Amino acid sequence: MEHSRALQEWQNLNSAPRSDMEFMFLRRLQETYPQHIVTRINPGECDVIGFADADLASAIRDDKAENHTVESFRGPISRLQEESGILTEDIKFGRWLYKWDETEYIVYQIKYEVPFRPPQRSVYVLSQKAVNDDGEVTEHYNSRTDALLLAVGKWSRELHDEIYVFDDQAWAKDKKLWESVKNSSWDDVILNPAMKHNLISDVQGFFDAQSLYKKLAVPWKRGIILHGVPGNGKTISIKALINSLHIRSPSVPSLYVKSFDGDCHGPKWSIHEIFKQARMMAPCLLIFEDLDSLVTPKTRSYFLNEVDGLEDNDGILMVGSTNYLSKLDPSISKRPSRFDRKYHFKLPSEEERRAYCMFWREKLLNNDMIEFPEDVCPIIAKLTEGFSFAYLKELFVISLLGIARKAAETSEARDTGSSASTDDGIVVEKEETLEEFKDGIAAATDEKVEKRVIPEVDIPAHLKDNELLKAVAVQAKMLLEEMESTDDELAAVPQGQDVHNIAGMCAAE
Template sequence: MVVTSTQPQPHAGFDIPKELEDAFIKVSFEEIKNSPKAQNIPGFDPMYSPVVVNASDRRAATEIWAFQELRGLYPNHSIVPSGNLNILGYPYAMFKPISPKQLILNAMFIPLSRRASEKPGYIVEQVTYGTFVVAWDKYEFLLHVIRFPIINYGYVTYSYLLHEGPEEPAHRLILEAGLHDQELHNEIYVFNQGFWRKDPELWHEIQKANWEDIIMKPEYKEEVKKDVYGFFESEQIYKELGIAWKRGMIMWGPPGNGKTITIKAIMKDCDAKGFAPLYVKSFQSYMGEEGSMQMVFDKARQMSPCVLIFEDLDALINDRNRSFFLNQLDGLSNNDGMLCIGTTNHFERLDPGLSERPSRFDRKYLFDNPDWEERKLYSKYWQNKLAANEKISFPDTLVDDIASRTADFSFAYLKEAFVSSLVLLAAGPGKTKDFATTIKETIQSLRRQLEKGRPTLWSRTGTEVTKITVIGSGTIPQAEPDMVERANIAHALGRPFI
């Protein structure tokens, strides 16, 4: 190793005093780097020291510097750089660090839901710098990973895949890993803050939704299901008729009447049938709402056939973004195989271009407060759920009585009547009140709330917005959008992640 003095280049707008110039030294690893044996020393990573020096220096375009360094270290290797390569998350390749002592890992704690696991969370390690030997198919590669800061942005990670020979095997590995990374593995694509991420928790949540738990008139339920699943089964018919294979639906009505659980059941079934469900949470992002819309529809076109969910459509679409949204919905781009479903509690707030224009959202389903027949169906649903409980008497006469007493109740209010009554019975053992008396009193209490117009937990005043940091004229997320997703994959594979 050679240590030599060097004169630092003055920074733009900043002159280094003469008396400080001798304080700067440059550590050169040329002798090690140029040694023909450097690449083959067991347990030695020849790229480690240059990276450490580079991280301590004023620099720009680190990804280009790293490429040049690697080309000097491995003259017989092809080098394929990538800014979004998730090779370490590919389960069909094997990995081993060249030098564990020269591996820089950032330990992170990932919390878990207390209801989902006995453990509070787990530790995963993110690669800040590391070099790995990769075995895949019949090939062997070197994978260099470098994570470095970008001013006013955060951190980016660059990966370099090296192969002693042509680039074609590396391209094949990247293609296979990329295809695997894009597939959904018990996950749902969710768009928020300008990024798509795969959400396993939402996937598990929608598995709880069943059409049997959705109370509506049988013919109405079948019509909804036919519109959704019939669309995906009718591609050939659309083509024979010479019309675009796309459709839009709006589910509207007062809150608490089954729109969300119906959406969950649709997402669950579409996922099981191979039609990817894509859920849009917000268009607000650092790139602006139009940029977000472009990303949403580009992803939907890529994943087609798919179902694209816009919950609370009236909150997502406004005067600023409406024109661009409508252009994405039925403009020149090919939206074949795309079923768009929007929900709203306030149909009257929707622009006529959305709610009335044919070929956009041409199917509309009202989820209104239940009528007497539907309230009776809901009471029968609970009667069946409680049939095995010998402590609760639930005769048919009570079914009709509940339906009659709950006029103008939403399904959410009906559910609250049953849940609150059962909680009261469970909390007060030994009391003389039976189920019938308890639920009638609960209905009376809910009726008083309804008549006073008090806001309840079922009302919704807007959409949830995650905190973001404002930088310049845009916004930057506080955390990388797919960090938890990649951490979960790494935890499952027992590896660090990029």
Template sequence: MEATSDWMDAALDDAYGGRSINTHYCLFQSVKKQYPDRQIISLDDPSFDVSGFLASQNVASDILAGEQVPKQHTVLTRSDYYGRFRRGPVDDDETPPSLLKSLRNGVFEIDYDSTHFNIYQFHWMDYQGPMRATYLVFEGEDQTAGTKLVQSVYQWMDTLKNEVWVFDQVWRKDKAMYQAVQSAEWKDIFLEADMRQDLRRDTSVFFDTEDAYKSLNVAWKRGILLIGAPGNGKTEAIKAIIKGAYVPCLYVKSFKSRMGPEQGIRAIFRRARQSAPCILVLEDLDSLVEPTTRSFFLNELDGLESNHGILTVATTNHPEKIDQAILNRPSRFDTKYVFNLPSQSLRTEYIRAWLLKLESLGVVIVGDQYPTIEEFGHELSRRTEGWSFAYLKELFVSFQLTRAALQSTGKPAGDTVQDIFHHVETLGKQVVIGAPSSSEEPDATLSDAGARNIVHVKPVVLH
């Protein structure tokens, strides 16, 4: 029995017009009424991406149109979403963007594994946010064919291919983040040698120590907290950790979800447990955990449910804002690394790398005043006491941009040394001394209960 020409009109009017308090059930009954002799599998998972799966398998799908579905709703989107922000032309070897037709409310048909499917999709909004329902309609003695398709879709959804799991209200696979971390190299992260070595060890050797944890009869899990003011390398370290991992990495941007932050936290740890062994990254922990979600977060992090094989790596700019039950209790974040403002030796090393880069671009640096790059770099590091790596980077970026602007107008470039000193003076007015450099002694530490578990911790004040 084929669907009549006006059934979808009535179904959408009933479901979306306020005449039903259960939109999903109303739509399901409407579909079922039109196909009483066929199998119907109903899915209310907004993340169920059957279209993405079919495209990855090169399965052709046809959106039905005409009198059968007069209220079919499709939208056009670009094949390269981020291309809309492009300012330059498309490169010769680059595939130009195309317009894709995306179904919002209606039906498309496919042939998959010797079975013909009509797949209905509906989108709407309610108090929880965007909602979606999917219905697979097909002929068969039972639901085996449809169940197989659903399982294949979920298996594809759970498989990472040059992607990183990112949670931002829902879990999604992010190719852009994966590509962003590919340029990260530990050798380009300027840390004290022992700190770099220990951090690399703690985030890699853990996954080879399951038997050791088992022999000690302790849970195979660990928490590492990266502490420090912005601009001192925490994010770059996270990128290097993600790139170097041979286990799945899950990155959390927010605890918020359609069902509230508690359910967001639940979804985050559920995915981590399913993906274990894995690395769970929580950036800006002080902003993620709010007073209303603190207990729920602690229960997921260190409660009754097993977090076997999960290495949790978190960052914070403000450890003083984190509850002591999270910060100092053993088995939660048992190892802590503080990313202090760079010492003079680290600033010298970082500045030298930038000066060599400028020299490779044709910028004349050495001269009568500073015969070698080393001498100039040492003087710059002396003048930039209290600067973060972010400000040091801005120093050289702003210098390059100023020089490029002069060249574009045909004006001669000034003396390199004096120009850089000028930028030091200008940026120096913006620098806020937020913490001692790593060469200084601490003026306070974490609580005694947590101090035994601290690695490389110096200037953290938590009072």
């Protein structure tokens, strides 16, 4: 009876001219449930339903006959998934019987539309008033509800296999981004061993040294910059940092900044909100990817004021990345105590390229389709001088797919008795012998002296017919030509013009 009346009151309010919906419904609930204390909460800060979904409380829907719920079909994220999809509920008006710490509550949730704003949601927690033997109310302020909300608020602020992402001038917990980084490991990051060790030690050591900073009376804050041309490990290193800090005990949360822009406020407001959240979450990792694009001349001084800590920045480790260190203002890139260390992600050396080849070989050890002897690795490392890790990845992917396609066509031709096609759909040039390949490179050097070429490499006799090595040689030549054309286009850009869009044609990290 009470619930039916509450639903009717909400329907009347929702269809009436606009008013303070939350306050009006609060008053109607107080009238409908006179023996309860009604507390309105912000579900973004106190997610009582999520708290129960995490098995930290009990919440049972008991309004199935009388509610306002919209059911929708949500298909799989990709057609490649074999799932059939699920039904989701958008609860416009609902009630739960709630229990936490042996105390029973009633929880209401309402959701309604407001012109020119996103849908609004409000939650109300109802707890029984305390009465004496004469039936008189002895408590108009319920400490049990406060205890619940303190527990829920603390839980809601924490990350639960999520990463805080700032975009469109708002913080949101992103589970998908966490899914993309949760398996990242430093074991999969091929870098100069000394730089890799220093970077890991720098980050882990910062979070280990709170007491040391305090003992030395030094502010417990730090900033590092990862810089270098695209495709050489900055992004995968950031992912490895995020995951390695997550598995610490206690875990260190990560906050990722996509943009300062939005429709409602200016970028200065965004910068303030970013550091406000970081201070609340500290100790934490605060990530500014493509820092040179985020901080403009108009916002630089405001950004630096926040970095310098007009407010307390203890426990915040900032990581900024950029493809172009020279585009950063010197007040950011060359001023210690803001960004203290810079790590240069250069094109991989021959030893690093060999290590990357070994990484792929380990992945393919149990694959009987590819013959990948260990002594192929140093040869590929020599052939790929000047290749970034992104281009090396593309080289392996396209070469392996070409071999697999060719093997499949050969098998099909054997079964049908027809001739195998030489067009595998991926390798667009005819297969060359290694000798023909080197002759072509030599001819190319006569046409353009400054053109980058693949080095002359002596191929042992037992590897001259290795399918992988032949495929890599062909594809390396094609990718080198692609790099040359990209360099030519970059060189044609007028001095001072933003080259991000053109650089974006390079393979992503």
